[in-house]
Amino acid sequence: MEKKEEIVRRGLSISSGVAIEKAFVYKVFKKRDEKLQEKLHSKSEISKNVKKIVTAIAHAKSTLSLQRNRLIGKTKKYHLGIFEFQTFLLEDSSFIGKIREQIEVNKKSAYAAVIAVTDELSSKMKNTFEDIKDVGNLICSYLDEEETYITDIPEEKPFILITDILTPSLVSFLVNSDVKGVVTELGGKTSHAVILSESLGVPVIVDTPDITDQVKTGDVVGMDGDCGKIVINPTKLRLKALKRLQKWHKRFYNRLHREAKKYAKTIDNVKINIWANIELISELNYIIDSGAEGIGLYRTEFIFLDNPDRSSDVERQYDIYRSVVTEMSGRPVIFRMVDIGVDKVPYFSDGKAETWTEEANPALGYRGIRLINGHRNEIIIPQLKAILKASAYGHVKIMLPMVSLIEEVVEFIRLLEISMKNLGSEAPSRRPSLGIMLETPSSILLIDKFAKYVDFFSIGTNDLTQYVLAVDRNNARVAYMWDHFHPAVLSLVKQALDYSKKIDIPISICGEAAGDPFAAAIFIGFGANTLSLSPGRIAEMKHFVRQWDTEKLKVLADEVLNFETAEQVRKFIKGRLKVGIL
Amino acid sequence: MIERDIKVVNSLGIHARPAALLVKTLSGFESNVSFEKDSLKVNGRSVLGVMMLAAPQGSFIKVEIDGPDENDCMLAIEDVFVRGFDEE
Numbered sequence: 001m002e003k004k005e006e007i008v009r010r011g012l013s014i015s016s017g018v019a020i021e022k023a024f025v026y027k028v029f030k031k032r033d034e035k036l037q038e039k040l041h042s043k044s045e046i047s048k049n050v051k052k053i054v055t056a057i058a059h060a061k062s063t064l065s066l067q068r069n070r071l072i073g074k075t076k077k078y079h080l081g082i083f084e085f086q087t088f089l090l091e092d093s094s095f096i097g098k099i100r101e102q103i104e105v106n107k108k109s110a111y112a113a114v115i116a117v118t119d120e121l122s123s124k125m126k127n128t129f130e131d132i133k134d135v136g137n138l139i140c141s142y143l144d145e146e147e148t149y150i151t152d153i154p155e156e157k158p159f160i161l162i163t164d165i166l167t168p169s170l171v172s173f174l175v176n177s178d179v180k181g182v183v184t185e186l187g188g189k190t191s192h193a194v195i196l197s198e199s200l201g202v203p204v205i206v207d208t209p210d211i212t213d214q215v216k217t218g219d220v221v222g223m224d225g226d227c228g229k230i231v232i233n234p235t236k237l238r239l240k241a242l243k244r245l246q247k248w249h250k251r252f253y254n255r256l257h258r259e260a261k262k263y264a265k266t267i268d269n270v271k272i273n274i275w276a277n278i279e280l281i282s283e284l285n286y287i288i289d290s291g292a293e294g295i296g297l298y299r300t301e302f303i304f305l306d307n308p309d310r311s312s313d314v315e316r317q318y319d320i321y322r323s324v325v326t327e328m329s330g331r332p333v334i335f336r337m338v339d340i341g342v343d344k345v346p347y348f349s350d351g352k353a354e355t356w357t358e359e360a361n362p363a364l365g366y367r368g369i370r371l372i373n374g375h376r377n378e379i380i381i382p383q384l385k386a387i388l389k390a391s392a393y394g395h396v397k398i399m400l401p402m403v404s405l406i407e408e409v410v411e412f413i414r415l416l417e418i419s420m421k422n423l424g425s426e427a428p429s430r431r432p433s434l435g436i437m438l439e440t441p442s443s444i445l446l447i448d449k450f451a452k453y454v455d456f457f458s459i460g461t462n463d464l465t466q467y468v469l470a471v472d473r474n475n476a477r478v479a480y481m482w483d484h485f486h487p488a489v490l491s492l493v494k495q496a497l498d499y500s501k502k503i504d505i506p507i508s509i510c511g512e513a514a515g516d517p518f519a520a521a522i523f524i525g526f527g528a529n530t531l532s533l534s535p536g537r538i539a540e541m542k543h544f545v546r547q548w549d550t551e552k553l554k555v556l557a558d559e560v561l562n563f564e565t566a567e568q569v570r571k572f573i574k575g576r577l578k579v580g581i582l
Numbered sequence: 583m584i585e586r587d588i589k590v591v592n593s594l595g596i597h598a599r600p601a602a603l604l605v606k607t608l609s610g611f612e613s614n615v616s617f618e619k620d621s622l623k624v625n626g627r628s629v630l631g632v633m634m635l636a637a638p639q640g641s642f643i644k645v646e647i648d649g650p651d652e653n654d655c656m657l658a659i660e661d662v663f664v665r666g667f668d669e670e
Contacts (some may be wrong), residue, residue: 081599081602081603082599082602084602085598085599085601085602085629087602088601088602088606088629088632089629091629092628092629092630092631093628094625094628094630094631095628095629095630121630124634124636125597125633125636126600128597128598128633131598132598226584391662477664510661539660544639
């Protein structure tokens with residue numbers, strides 16, 4: 001057998017980890033040159049190609065939404081925005097116009113026209129060239145049946161992808177494959193596809209020019225994502241070293257993931273419940289896999305944002321809620337009643353758009369549970385009924401957002417009882433427990449009064465910070481003030497935890513701070529025992545919890561309250577608490 | 583018709599995602615909107631056009647709006663700019 005020469009390359013490391021697998025080389029750009037030479041000769045050929053473009057664009061659009069959905073829950077929402085851009089591009093008449101012009105005036109084939117236009121555009125748009133070329137490839141994949149666009153990715157076989165360019169659609173296909181690593185010729189830390197690739201959880205190295213020419217499909221490739229090294233056809237000795245490194249890495253991450261399925265107890269044997277926040281139903285499998293012991297915050301807004309004209313459709317909501325409750329098989333699910341306001345949603349009634357009265361200050365305006373006054377029959381009662389019906393299938397709790405007055409809770413309980421009665425045989429045998437979000441200063445200042453009416457509390461640190469510091473984090477001029485380490489915020493959190501402990505009422509913390517290990521440590525020091533966080537952070541959080549000692553955290557947390565500024569708190573806690581993966 | 587110069591504050595400037603966010607913002611309004619920079623004037627509803635402005639951080643875009651909901655539309659656009667297109 002011919003001995004292949006070892007080649008060592010270095011690139012820019014994006015995600016860590018070690019992989020040793022056979023390469024699968026995929027050239028997005030390099031295999032289509034001959035197709036670009038085709039010319040059209042007759043009028044009928046031209047009109048046929050124009051028709052092909054229209055169909056291909058329609059197909060491309062539906063593929064984009066499919067690809068976007070595959071990544072939901074696996075990456076930050078912000079990054080999904082790139083699919084929005086690509087969709088708008090496909091809808092843009094000037095984009096389609098340019099392609100038509102290439103066909104009709106320059107007599108290019110539909111295929112060549114798309115490539116010409118996207119190449120021209122991406123040469124002008126340096127930052128987003130991958131995203132634009134990706135759209136071109138996507139359209140082309142529907143123009144030609146022979147086109148192998150991404151579909152020849154190995155199925156059920158592990159591989160390292162070696163490609164000239166990583167595109168968002170390539171990533172969305174990789175999500176469901178057995179890819180073990182990704183190496184690309186182009187790309188930098190900020191390109192969208194590269195950011196999306198973090199969701200794959202495999203080592204990624206970019207910026208290795210001409211690597212698709214150096215590697216052949218089937219060659220063995222070893223890569224170390226921690227330092228950006230790639231070894232093609234490694235020697236025996238090198239292979240051994242790589243394998244040892246890989247083993248070490250695997251053992252550690254496997255342990256992290258495996259242990260996420262178990263409860264997290266601190267060194268001194270205090271159990272900390274780790275729950276998940278969920279927004280989209282497509283995140284559900286991810287959540288079940290993450291080791292979450294329940295859903296501490298089910299944000300129901302998307303149901304109203306996606307399909308506002310069906311806000312009052314009980315059956316539609318019931319179907320969605322029931323599947324969440326059933327899938328969680330007995331583990332608790334806290335439904336938060338919809339928290340929308342003027343700033344978020346167009347509201348429809350009887351199929352007609354109704355404009356909300358405009359507000360100068362939506363954060364302090366008509367939103368959350370306050371809808372109980374103006375949209376009782378359109379929004380509140382239908383949602384309540386849907387949740388009640390779903391609660392027959394598992395462990396359901398109901399939570400109210402933006403509560404600031406006792407009257408709101410009293411009125412909601414009245415509606416809850418009426419709805420139970422009206423549902424008749426469809427009502428659950430027992431009323432689900434009811435809780436409120438503690439996110440306004442008044443809800444915590446009057447916590448002893450609220451406690452008489454409800455069964456549990458959950459501290460929403462995001463809004464609490466906003467209302468305690470009187471700062472709108474979406475306002476760029478004052479956003480710097482928003483900080484959940486502010487002693488005023490922490491002091492209220494402690495007050496709520498202390499009181500709840502005293503009267504023995506369950507309390508959890510959701511909001512971004514619960515997923516921040518430094519803030520979480522302070523909360524545990526204050527006595528918190530339930531945190532609800534985004535599912536991607538659960539394995540690590542449990543790992544941290546197991547290294548902590550609540551007595552020591554208590555000492556740190558007490559000291560935190562002596563500080564005057566958020567900056568001091570942050571500096572102190574980061575200096576005193578070790579939070580590391582290893 | 584109203585017009586205003588708005589500053590690009592986010593560090594990456596106007597690229598694909600901000601362009602998409604602007605087009606999306608406009609979808610709720612009826613008015614005609616155009617953006618102009620360095621004598622290049624584009625239709626605000628064309629994601630391609632908006633991106634072609636290639637406006638970096640610190641540059642100004644002249645926003646021109648004409649239609650029944652021009653004032654609301656301007657407020658919405660300003661808001662998106664001020665938020666730095668939700669850049670992270």
